[in-house]
Amino acid sequence: MATQDTIAAVATPKGQGGVGIIRVSGPLVPTLLEPILSQTPEPLKALVGPFYNEERGVLDEGIALFFPNPHSFTGEDVLELQGHGSPVIQSVILDRLFALGVRLARPGEFSERAFLNGKKDLAEVEAIADLIAAQSERGAAMALRSLRGEFSREIKSLMKQLTQLRVYVEAAIDFPEEEIDFLSDQNLMQSFADLKAQLEKTQQSVAQGVMMREGIKLVLVGDPNAGKSSLLNWLTGEDTAIVTDTPGTTRDVLKSDILLDGVPIHVLDTAGLRQTEDLIEQEGIRRAEAALLEADHILWVVDASLPMGEGVKERLADLNHCNVTVVFNKIDLTLNQPGEGYHPELNFPVIYCSVKNMLGMGMLKKRLLSLTEGQQGGEEGHYMARSRHKHALAMAVDNLEEAEVLLASKQGELLAESLKWAHRSLGEIVGEFTTDDLLGEIFSSFCIGK
Ligand SMILES: Nc1nc2c(ncn2[C@@H]2O[C@H](COP(=O)(O)OP(=O)(O)O)[C@@H](O)[C@H]2O)c(=O)[nH]1
Ligand SMILES: [Mg+2]
Structure with a gap:
């Protein structure tokens, strides 16, 4: 590892507080101890006392902690100065450090160093940011599992299995006369099948983890x-959208972000779907159709007091039923009771309710909550994940499927190549294969001091 700058930043939140922590990391740290503390603290032991300026005047008083490398968060020598939470004092102490050759850390630079020095893998440092940003206990618990390596262990175990497959296939290629036999081995086929099954399982957990972090897109459509x-207004608890009895009131897509049990839900209210001569409304309907394509889940709202249009049945038949709930609204005008069930004819889960009269809304909420819990139910063993991870996994699955075809046609060289790509895709998740661009993108979204 090349010699690094020594960096410093305030690690506690901006503003005033009881305590303010400045973190310093890098090779200069041992040379700072004497000038600032007038003594060398014992490693990992709290030293209570003054922080000095150049003339031995006292800048602040507090606790100093010295973590010699590699036993620190970054893996470098680290000094933590826990002084008073005053922005003025923090800036004075930082200036003192800058005069001693330290520079201000870039956003995420501490975490980046922890990654580069092998203290944490990429998915683990991403989880630090996700833990800090978590909006609910459930989200925090999931991020903590990733931070503690649960997700990374799963990925690394998949990589290990892939390595074994690769070794086997590479060996087969090295003995061309026996290659065909090698590649017809039943065990090899079984290993492929096992690996694929596990990849798919991980994909499900990751999808769940991404949803927890990034939320789901819920689109409201219908007549x-x-x-x-x-x-929409009921979901946001506010008068977000204009409600009138004039059809065609909503003409643009209205977006609102809500938190349901800590899971972010991005709700999109759309223009009602109908034939119209109004150019603005036509554009609104075009946007509604576009929103439909991006939906994670669709609430198809139907007026229960009116006969359902034929067009609606056809449209519904075109949609993937896992992702649609048909909401029969306005049951106050009908003989329907509030309730939920499965519509045998429509082939969809349905909910009977009245938004205006608050009938059956608890059921609707439960239905939405169940979407955020995923197929596996509960949250035991779930971890936080990012879209980046989901895409890399999808790549790995593609590569493996390609490899399966090549195995069937006994094309050893190409098979080895596909397996290598699958391995790389997984490696990107934990940071075994990365580019500077990717790292820059990840760490620049962190705050300074992380
Ligand atoms: N009776 C009754 N009227 C409702 C109910 N929900 C909405 N409405 C009324 O139906 C009309 C259209 O509602 P709106 O939310 O604008 O429908 P949109 O065009 O689908 O967005 C308004 O006058 C609402 O007050 C309900 O549960 N029962
Ligand atoms: Mg509307």
């Missing part, structure tokens, strides 16, 4: 006047 905007 004009069915109650979509009323539903």
Whole structure:
């Protein structure tokens, strides 16, 4: 590792507080101890006392902690100065450090060094940021599992299995006369199948983890006047959208972010779908159709007091039923009871409710919550993940599927190549294969001091 700058930053939140912590990391740290503390603290032991300026005047008083490398967060020599939480004092102490050759840390630079020095892998340092940003206990617990390496261990175990496969296939290529036999081995086929099954399982957990972090896109669609905007307002708890009895009121896509049990839900209210001559409304409908394509889940709102249009049944039949709930609204105008069930004809889960009269809304909320819990139910063993991880896994699955075809056609060289790519894709998740661009993108989204 090349000699590094020594960096410093305030690690506690901006503003005033009881305590303010300045973290310093890098090779200069041992040379700072005497000038600032007038003594060398014992490693990992709290030293209580003054922090001095150049003339031995006292800048602040507090606790100093010295973590000699490699036993620190970054793996470098680290000094923590826990002084008073005053922005003025923090800036004076930072200036003192700068005069001694230290520079201000870039965003995420401490975490980046922890990664580069092998203290944490990439998925683990990403989890630090996710833990700090978590919006709920459930989210925090999931991020903590990733931070503690649960996700990374799963990825690394997949990589290990892939390595074994690669070794086997490479060996087969080295003995061309026996290659065909090698590649027809039943055990090899079984290993492929096992690996694929595990990759798919990991994909599910990751999808769940990404949802927890990034939320789901919930799109409200249906006929004009069915109650979509009323539903949006109920979800946001505010008058987010204009509600009137004039069909065609909502013309643009309205977006609102809510938290449901700590899971971010991005709700999109759309223009009702109908034939219209109005150019603005036509554009609104075009946008509604576009929103549909991006939805993680669709609430198709129907006015229960009116006969369902034929067009609606056809549209519904085109949609993937895992991702749709049909909401029969306005049951106050019908003989329906509030309730939920499965519509045998439509082939969809349905909910009977009235947004205006607050009938059956608890069931609707439960339905939405169940979407955020995923197929595996509960959250035991779930970890936080990012879209980046999801994409890398999907790449690995593609590569492996390609490899399966090549195995079937006994194309040893190409097979080895596909397996190598699958391995690389997984390696990107934990940071075994990265580019500077990727690292820059990840760490620049951190705050200074992390
Ligand atoms: N009776 C009744 N009227 C409702 C209900 N929900 C919404 N409405 C009314 O239906 C009309 C259209 O509602 P709106 O939310 O604008 O529908 P959108 O066009 O689908 O967005 C408004 O006058 C609402 O007050 C309901 O549960 N029962
Ligand atoms: Mg509307």
